[in-house]
Amino acid sequence: MSELYDLLIIGAGPGGLAAGIYGSRSKLKTAVLDKNAEPGGQAATTDEMENYPGFYDGTTGPGIMKKFADHAKSFGTEFFKGTVDEVDFTGPIKKVHTQQGDSYESKVVILSPGATPSKINVKGEEELRGKGVSYCATCDADFFVDLDVCVVGNGDAAIEEAMYLTKFAATVTVIVIHEEGNLDCNKASAEKAMKNPKLKWVWNSTIEEIAGDGLVDKVVLKNINTGELSDYATNGVFIFIGTDPHTDFLKGKVELDEKGYMVTNQMMETNVPGVYGVGDARETYLRQVVTAAADGAVASSAAEKYLLELETLQNDVLDVSNEKPVILAFWAPQVSESIDPIAIVDGVVEEKNDTVGLVKLDTYRAKKTATQYNVTEIPTIVLFKNGKDVARIEGANNITSEAVENLLKDSVKA
Template sequence: MSELYDLLIVGAGPGGLAAGIYGSRAKLKTAVVDKNAEPGGQAATTEEMENYPGFFEGSTGPGIMKKFADHAKYFGTEFIRGNVDEVDFSGPVKKVHTQQGDTFESKVVVLSPGATPRKIGVKDEAELSGQGVSYCATCDADFFVDLDVVVVGNGDAAIEEAEYLTKFAETVTVIVIHEEGNLDCNKASAEKAMKNPKLKWVWNSTVQEIAGDGLVEKVVLKNINTGELTDYPTNGVFVFIGTEPHTNFLKGKVELDDRGYLVTNDMMETNVPGVYAVGDARVKYLRQVVTAASDGAIAASAAEKYLSELQTLQNDVLDASKEKPTILAFWAPQIQESIDSIASVEKAVEEKDGAVGLVKLDTYRAKKTATQYNITEIPSIVLFKDGKDVARLEGVKNITPEAVEDLVKPYVQDLVK
């Protein structure tokens, strides 16, 4: 069993590495667990990467990802080799298990398991990946200016990407398994695509083979009605038949959508407190290195505030209340009435001459604690004794010096008058 981490990141893609940078820079004890020897995830397999801000001519996916990893290491992020296959998020300390038999514990976990495009599964597809075979038009379209390409797929993503490719390629041929005019995308996209003069269509067909000597030169198409095979010359093959998130080990542990993607809010929080998700395995609009890095920065920043809240609650409230009754006061600087009410609470506590503790929390900055204790009105105060919340007052009208006196009286011995 390892020592306890503040922040444990599962997956060393750009989202996970960015979380490592922000986490370790915030002085959190941070580690990244990844199955690969070299960090970077799918981005590290993209040889040419020209759309990450600040990196263009001559930039490579492996090179940029190495800089990400070096940056994280510079601030103290620990890198651990391991294939995570089981997690336990049921308690305040999260547990992550690997196939190698190791178990790691952390106060917070950031999930960055990644996703991969679905492959056609035909001859030479893997060999020519990055040499004319692509799964990302946004990444690679500008390599095919004035060339001919084919698109495999006919759903929303495929048709949108085919439209995008027409801005660069001479022609874009969409290979469709259905009868002529029948597309799986939405009707508006279909109608628009049919009017695009740079889009061509091959119906009732599938790709049986991708061929070329070092670079894509053609695809072999099969007509599903006749079985006829046809060579179709092309300079590139773009495959858009969906992606597969690597989230099987998370089923039943955190919320996933019906396709297996991790569901989060804008702060990258999953439905489990202390567990965040970033990158391509998250439900999101655009899956790019730049958006994954953004996810990681947000998750680590949110996690740092979450841990700060936990520490304040544990040390200053729960532990302190074992020595003496402690009031946790929720207020908001933009609500003047709450400022006045909390001032009256401070005065009442001062009159107890140290017999009662007081901790004030700005609910905007301490949303987790406010939610945890079901705070629905501002201001509110909650009294803790022996680590438990035992009484409360809610609303301006109910928080008066007299009410505070009555609240604490049963829990304070030898009151100072």
């Protein structure tokens, strides 16, 4: 039987590593599983990084990712190599299996599988990546001050990034596969872009090759109407034709949007209790190292509270060997009308001389448990007997001493 972890993180990008730091520091038994020998994800492929807070004089992607990993290890995070091909999130213990034949079990799983920019797959693209070829204007625009660059793509993201690049570059040429004036982006962005004097346009064209001796110095364009090839001098090529989330193994396991990105709430929770999603493979507005790291911190903090809830429920409420009834009281200190009713419950339980258990949960902090037991009104008390939900009283006006007494009497008869 495999070792049981409190927190298993799939993916060692900045989101996964930050989750490892926060998880281990909270004394959770934490492990990170990644397909690569070296941690860091896409961030580790960036030669220079100037926009991570605190590193105004620059750093490297591999360098800062190594510090992330070392930080996590210093708190006790374990690291394993393996490519995940199957997961089972149906039970309270989550199970993860790899192509290499290894299996892992954990109470909580944080998914950080990452995403990669879609490529145009032409000669020179891979060789010159980070040497003039980029997939992130926010990351790399500052390296092209007063230089000439090209943008591939004409959707909302591409035009938005092209506009951003005009703040730095001397000129920005957009390579468009469509006829003149026809863009895939929204109309407002198209109109604004057409008026920008720094933006130039090459229509009916695609890039056949990216070339340069160590650094990009030109692209080879192909006119799709005539087939004619021509050289076009440029110092950089920014490619914005989308990204591909690495979530194939999650299909049918957690909710994904139409593009395959994980759907989460602000606590990074997926639709499956105990499973969280962070980083570039999450449906999000911005995909940067700093945002992925923030995702990981949020997910681990939320997971810690989830595990505490789970432990409290399992030990104090759901233990089938516990013969005495237990009242699970959902309330919230911010909801003033819930305070007096819970005090009434306190009083009734105290009079029972330890023959009745009481567990109080702040509904705002224990949202998962409240949802699990269909709590829609604050306060609500739920009576458990031998680990089973047997009765409840909902609403402040209904929770009286007499009502609670009757609830307990009925449980004795049951």
